[in-house]
Amino acid sequence: MTKLLELKNISHGSKESIRLKDINLTINQGEKIALIGKSGSGKSTLISIANGSLIPNEGDVTWKGSHIKNISNIESSKIGTIWQDLSLIEELNVAQNINCGALGKHNFIWALKNLLGVLDKGLCQDCLAAVSLPKKTIYSYINKLSGGQKKRIAIARLLRQEPEILLGDEPFSNLDPLLSKNILNLFINQKNYLRIKIPETILISLHQINLINNFNRVIGLKDGEIVIDRETLNINQSEFDCLY
């Protein structure tokens, strides 16, 4: 199995609260991991550290063997994140936001051109179709959309990025059960959707326990520590009860 991301001896927090404590975690290519835990258990912090946007107080994060601080922009573009706060740009339209996912693959001039008009319209519309939004949505402005629609745009942006690994921070909150199931099915079971390559490896934090069976590995966090880390098949209900 190819090691993609490795978190070694990660601890992070402040004097007032410990967010993560002694985290050791390896994510291999092809794994579908569910990250579960109570609110405040450290899931978002773990995802932020894993994608390199947050530097831990202690420990190291490596991507394919290299320290995450030292990887090139091209390698960074292979790590995709769906943020809990979405981090969409309200001042831009849907297409421009989706294309933000591809900024890592293009130069600054392309970034400027993206502000002038709709680039790669076909690819943007494929991403929208993947999250069950109509094609014409590409011209809408983010500030006119509902919470659920914004969440889907954030997912579409990640699809546009075509990363090798997907780190999702509660990507299914604000989505109805059917939509959540369809999008999860896309991530778990599909390699491509139209012209879009779906990430092979995923780590998704969620609260919907009923969705866990779709994953092949479960990591449970409690008070910043990993208390569960095994295959989904080997987990029993009492462990979930302990976690929550």
Next chain:
Amino acid sequence: MKLIKPVSTLLTLIPSIAYIPILIEIIKGFHIGGLNIIFLFIKSAIKPSFNQEVVKSAWEGLQVTIATALTSWVISMLIGILLGVLSADLFWKSIPKFSYLGKFIKYSLAIPRSIHEVIWGLLFIQILGLNIWVAIISIVIPYSALTARVISEQLDSFDIQPLIALKKTGSNVISSFITILLPKLIPIVSTYGSYRFECAIRGVTLLGIFGLGGIGTELYLTLKSFEFNEMWTCLWMLWLVMILLEKFIRYLRSYLSENISLKNSFLISISIFSLSLSLGISWLYNLNFEIFTPLSFSYLNLPSFVEIRNGFSTLPLFKLIITTILITFFASGIAIGTPPILLVLFPGKFPLKVQNFIWIFFRLIPPPLTTILILLFTNPNISVAALSLGITHMGVMGRLLTDNILNQEKNIYRAIKSNGSSRKSATLYGILAPQSNNYLAYGAYRSDVILKETAIIGAVGGVGLGWQLQESLSSFDWAQVMIITATFSLLTISGEFLFNTSQNYWLKNSTNNFIS
């Protein structure tokens, strides 16, 4: 690629295209003669004069400026608050029978607001001579009107329901009004008041350049005699005072915004006004100004109808108006477009600090002095005036942008950067884009200020309505003075309407609060 309407992010960058025609004109009129002097000016920045007499003179000038600004500021704030309340629709909702009075006050205030304090100064010098009250009145008139407008707009943006509910309890009009409005008024006065005081210091400095004393006069005289070391002594001292003032105001604002009771906030505000006024007047008295001597008025021969008609035919009004509009257009382009361009082209914490320093530097030198410096190596034309105004206001816009960025949530930047984007792209999308609507709204307001300041630049730079006004005043042609002042007033009132509409459009679509 299908083109869509330009997003606000791009619209923050596009105005910098103004540099192209400006620099072409400046290069066309370029002469090498004054370059040595420019280098001397720049070199003197790091070698100001520490001569005792120079420092003493600069310090005296600063005292005059601060004392005058303090006095003018208090008087204009008090009058402005009163007029603001009286011109607010909210006030007259309690007594709708007299609401026409509120409208009358509101629209009348457009005229004093439309005329720059330097123009008021030039006009009042003719009537009152060189007198410290000329500087004070020249600041009070427009600033009261500006303050009144802000106060009335803020009051009118509040929900009227609590006022109606209170009135229904049987409370009288004044009691209801005070109960509802006072808690809202104090934070507005605190925020806007501090900004106005900084403007007052800049305004008095500008008046000094036109002969009304203070540090402005020192700056002008030292520049004209090419004593750049002495000029930089004055500039650095002024800068130091502005920095200390900024820090003091920030401290005061954070203290007032903490959980202190309404009663204490009110008492502190009253104390600040009373102390400031007493300090200002006693300071001017100690500086040997005849502050309590009755003013003597010079009689002015008002022009006849025939003289006014002749004035219209002799003045190239259309050309002057177009020139003034062009100066505003290009200066606004430079002021609005430069900070975002630098931000995106040079991203990062250290470049941001360097840019912040540049903005402080550019804000320091009043536009008329920049004009005089530029005229050392090029011929007078629209570009010189536009560049001078653009440089100073670029400093204001730049500072606001960097201040806002420092307070901005970095989550979007972090998200864009983490997907492998370059720093430039991440800055463009993650830092500039979320600020863009508010930045453009403030840019619209700045353009309004730039339009008013074209009067003073023109007077120094030999172009536009300002230059013509100076010429007409020098030749005591009161008909021309009246026509030009009225034209300028109409132009700025129209500009105010246009820029206000633009500002409201951007604010409606913004998602961030801009520090103003």
